Amino acid sequence: MSQAAFYGTGAYLTAILSSRFDVPFTLLLVIVAITSGALALPVVLFARRLRDLYFTLATLAWQVLVYSAM
Numbered sequence: 033m034s035q036a037a038f039y040g041t042g043a044y045l046t047a048i049l050s051s052r053f054d055v056p057f058t059l060l061l062v063i064v065a066i067t068s069g070a071l072a073l074p075v076v077l078f079a080r081r082l083r084d085l086y087f088t089l090a091t092l093a094w095q096v097l098v099y100s101a102m
Contacts, residue, residue, distance in 0.1 A: 033091040034075060037098035038068045044102060 042064045049055040049063065079090045 033088055034095040034098075037095040038072060040102060041071055041098060042068045 045064050045067055046060060049060055050057075055063070075091060075094050079087050079094075082090055
């Protein structure tokens with residue numbers, strides 16, 4: 033459920049790095065992939081113990097937190 037949060041953080045980071053720091057696209061792709069993976073790690077570590085509806089609620093809560101932060 034929280035794929036939109038990772039998509040949004042990747043898009044936000046891409047916009048900042050390409051417009052302000054003029055990072056080349058290939059390097060930008062690597063940086064964004066690593067950052068999205070690092071942001072997914074806490075969600076995976078927390079939600080892997082949950083099942084069914086609780087898993088859905090945990091990932092949805094993560095998405096709401098990221099949306100609120102942005």
